[in-house]
Amino acid sequence: MRGVVLHAAGDVRVEERDDPRIELPTDAIIWVAAACVCGSDLWPYRGINEVTDPTPMGHEYVGVVEEVGADVRTVAPGDFVVGSFMASDGTCEICQAGYQSRCAHVEPVGRSGTQAEHARIPWADGTLVVTPGMPDADLIPSLLAASDVLGTGWFAAVAAQAGPGKTVAVVGDGAVGLLGILAARELGAERIIAMSRHEPRQALAREFGATDVVVERGDEGVERIKELTGGYGAHGVIEAVGTQEAMQQAIRSTRPGGHVGFVGVSHDVSLTGQELFYATVSLLGGPAPVRHYLPDLIDRIWSRKINPGKVFDLTLPLSDAAEGYAAMDERRAIKTLLTV
Amino acid sequence: MRGVVLHAAGDVRVEERDDPRIELPTDAIIWVAAACVCGSDLWPYRGINEVTDPTPMGHEYVGVVEEVGADVRTVAPGDFVVGSFMASDGTCEICQAGYQSRCAHVEPVGRSGTQAEHARIPWADGTLVVTPGMPDADLIPSLLAASDVLGTGWFAAVAAQAGPGKTVAVVGDGAVGLLGILAARELGAERIIAMSRHEPRQALAREFGATDVVVERGDEGVERIKELTGGYGAHGVIEAVGTQEAMQQAIRSTRPGGHVGFVGVSHDVSLTGQELFYATVSLLGGPAPVRHYLPDLIDRIWSRKINPGKVFDLTLPLSDAAEGYAAMDERRAIKTLLTV
Numbered sequence: 227m228r229g230v231v232l233h234a235a236g237d238v239r240v241e242e243r244d245d246p247r248i249e250l251p252t253d254a255i256i257w258v259a260a261a262c263v264c265g266s267d268l269w270p271y272r273g274i275n276e277v278t279d280p281t282p283m284g285h286e287y288v289g290v291v292e293e294v295g296a297d298v299r300t301v302a303p304g305d306f307v308v309g310s311f312m313a314s315d316g317t318c319e320i321c322q323a324g325y326q327s328r329c330a331h332v333e334p335v336g337r338s339g340t341q342a343e344h345a346r347i348p349w350a351d352g353t354l355v356v357t358p359g360m361p362d363a364d365l366i367p368s369l370l371a372a373s374d375v376l377g378t379g380w381f382a383a384v385a386a387q388a389g390p391g392k393t394v395a396v397v398g399d400g401a402v403g404l405l406g407i408l409a410a411r412e413l414g415a416e417r418i419i420a421m422s423r424h425e426p427r428q429a430l431a432r433e434f435g436a437t438d439v440v441v442e443r444g445d446e447g448v449e450r451i452k453e454l455t456g457g458y459g460a461h462g463v464i465e466a467v468g469t470q471e472a473m474q475q476a477i478r479s480t481r482p483g484g485h486v487g488f489v490g491v492s493h494d495v496s497l498t499g500q501e502l503f504y505a506t507v508s509l510l511g512g513p514a515p516v517r518h519y520l521p522d523l524i525d526r527i528w529s530r531k532i533n534p535g536k537v538f539d540l541t542l543p544l545s546d547a548a549e550g551y552a553a554m555d556e557r558r559a560i561k562t563l564l565t566v
Numbered sequence: 567m568r569g570v571v572l573h574a575a576g577d578v579r580v581e582e583r584d585d586p587r588i589e590l591p592t593d594a595i596i597w598v599a600a601a602c603v604c605g606s607d608l609w610p611y612r613g614i615n616e617v618t619d620p621t622p623m624g625h626e627y628v629g630v631v632e633e634v635g636a637d638v639r640t641v642a643p644g645d646f647v648v649g650s651f652m653a654s655d656g657t658c659e660i661c662q663a664g665y666q667s668r669c670a671h672v673e674p675v676g677r678s679g680t681q682a683e684h685a686r687i688p689w690a691d692g693t694l695v696v697t698p699g700m701p702d703a704d705l706i707p708s709l710l711a712a713s714d715v716l717g718t719g720w721f722a723a724v725a726a727q728a729g730p731g732k733t734v735a736v737v738g739d740g741a742v743g744l745l746g747i748l749a750a751r752e753l754g755a756e757r758i759i760a761m762s763r764h765e766p767r768q769a770l771a772r773e774f775g776a777t778d779v780v781v782e783r784g785d786e787g788v789e790r791i792k793e794l795t796g797g798y799g800a801h802g803v804i805e806a807v808g809t810q811e812a813m814q815q816a817i818r819s820t821r822p823g824g825h826v827g828f829v830g831v832s833h834d835v836s837l838t839g840q841e842l843f844y845a846t847v848s849l850l851g852g853p854a855p856v857r858h859y860l861p862d863l864i865d866r867i868w869s870r871k872i873n874p875g876k877v878f879d880l881t882l883p884l885s886d887a888a889e890g891y892a893a894m895d896e897r898r899a900i901k902t903l904l905t906v
Contacts (some may be wrong), residue, residue, distance in 0.1 A: 258808065318798075319798055320822050325822045325846060327846070328822030328823065330797065351740070376873075456659065458658075458659055473839060480670030483660060483663045483665035483668065483855075487811075488839075488842075488843070492842065492843040496836055497837050497839070497842070498832070498835065499808070499810075499813060499832025499833070499835025499836065500832045501829065501835070502828075502835075502849065502852075503853075504853075506665060506667070506850075506852030508849070508850040509848070510848040512843045512844060512846030513843075513844075513846065
């Protein structure tokens with residue numbers, strides 16, 4: 227089969243790879259209907275995470291089940307499925323508590339790379355959710371978004387305790403930040419402040435539910451959030467970047483007793499205990515338990531209540547994956563969808 | 567009046583100071599029935615926090631109101647009161663949300679020093695709670711504990727989401743950690759693991775509700791907590807020390823999706839974003855909003871349901887304050903009560 231392999235920073239190739247096969251009785255093999263490029267894929271692409279060996283890429287996916295292992299009960303060949311980027315057994319105490327991304331037997335789906343024609347999904351029963359039927363083509367991008375960026379933005383909005391009467395600020399205007407806005411709106415937040423200086427993204431932020439846009443960053447951004455919130459800071463802040471500046475901006479924009487949901491994969495972030503102590507905010511983040519939210523997210527997408535697929539502003543065939551990476555790296559595209 | 571003044575590391579003196587007086591119409595002046603030495607007082611006593619000028623000490627207190635400012639409505643001369651170590655207006659959005667320790671107009675009561683015969687309490691209406699009557703003498707230590715260490719342990723237990731069916735571990739066997747155990751029991755935790763290697767403190771921990779004791783620290787302590795919790799880690803962990811080792815021990819002992827309540831005043835603690843991200847735990851700490859819990863705590867003390875005053879294992883007259891500090895510094899005493 228064909229699949230994307232990163233050979234070195236900036237060196238994305240689509241090449242022949244072995245077809246995946248059932249390795250454990252809990253596995254499923256899917257035909258990948260659509261995959262995409264994640265902001266986190268840009269870390270190795272940019273050489274910030276070292277690339278030592280040719281690496282199969284991709285961890286987001288929707289598709290059709292082709293084959294299942296002997297122990298798989300809840301999905302069958304022919305089912306259209308959406309799954310999380312973290313495979314989870316669904317049965318351990320951590321999964322049962324709704325933190326499937328940190329399952330006691332978690333396996334990153336990305337290890338085998340879903341930017342490919344086929345993919346092996348470990349723990350199929352605990353990881354995959356079957357859609358109500360074959361989706362119309364226009365639903366594919368939104369279902370694909372659910373497999374990571376929507377689910378991640380949703381987790382961040384839940385962690386930031388977005389809800390009625392609340393003001394939520396969002397640091398980061400990538401796909402996750404934008405879908406954090408959508409999630410905050412769906413969860414009933416009264417006021418949603420997008421922090422973005424990029425006009426097309428500001429427009430999508432407003433379409434997804436942002437009521438205000440702040441272009442300032444760092445300390446100035448914090449001051450602006452305070453001005454907009456009676457001097458107190460936001461009740462909740464979503465951090466969707468993963469840098470020191472973004473994390474501090476998020477913590478400092480949150481009022482005491484408020485909540486920070488951070489989902490940007492941390493790079494070189496370091497926080498002093500004193501800053502955390504005197505902030506007196508709740509901090510929750512990490513790899514999002516997307517699987518926990520998937521049934522609800524699929525419902526909202528299937529009924530066309532939400533359209534998170536709008537974050538894909540570039541669609542390319544798998545063979546043009548290299549251009550998909552370049553466009554995101556240069557911020558010409560928010561997010562690239564790859565058709566297989 | 568007489569009051570404790572710290573002149574330099576290790577140099578505690580009881581000397582004549584000016585009587586406090588009403589400075590603002592929201593102030594009250596109280597006669598201090600009892601005060602005490604806090605673990606946080608040991609930081610400057612040990613020279614870890616620099617002492618540049620002679621510093622009045624103490625921020626915990628119970629006593630009788632002597633005089634109130636013209637705007638004070640809810641307390642009157644003759645009332646017996648318990649108050650938080652942070653004075654709060656009680657009316658701002660932060661106070662209304664239950665985070666009075668971070669009130670928009672917060673004033674640390676310790677600035678004027680409550681290890682003294684009298685003390686000025688700012689924001690009397692928002693800070694002081696009147697007891698149901700004059701307390702019996704045996705209730706004084708418990709009411710005094712409520713003004714900081716009990717309220718702080720309680721906040722930590724709430725932040726760690728202690729409750730029915732939950733396993734809570736407690737890092738730190740000082741007064742706050744011990745009262746965090748009591749709080750976790752009162753909140754209904756099923757299993758409470760005290761981390762302590764000090765026998766008399768282990769005994770008090772068990773009396774307050776600890777079901778298990780772990781003597782190991784650091785990585786070994788973390789392993790022991792995991793062994794006791796099916797490999798998952800505790801649902802909630804209370805951190806009541808404030809050091810790097812204690813904070814990491816707390817975070818690493820918590821299962822994914824669990825909660826860390828940290829109330830040890832942070833010293834030289836630094837956490838990487840990666841550690842926080844991959845821990846996937848909720849982190850909440852800071853100066854405890856004791857005022858929020860005081861009415862409930864006073865009820866439990868008044869009805870003799872709880873006896874947090876047991877943390878005071880040394881009672882001295884104010885004039886012997888220096889020995890009270892030394893005993894705590896050398897861990898001969900858990901906590902020193904000073905009678906005025």
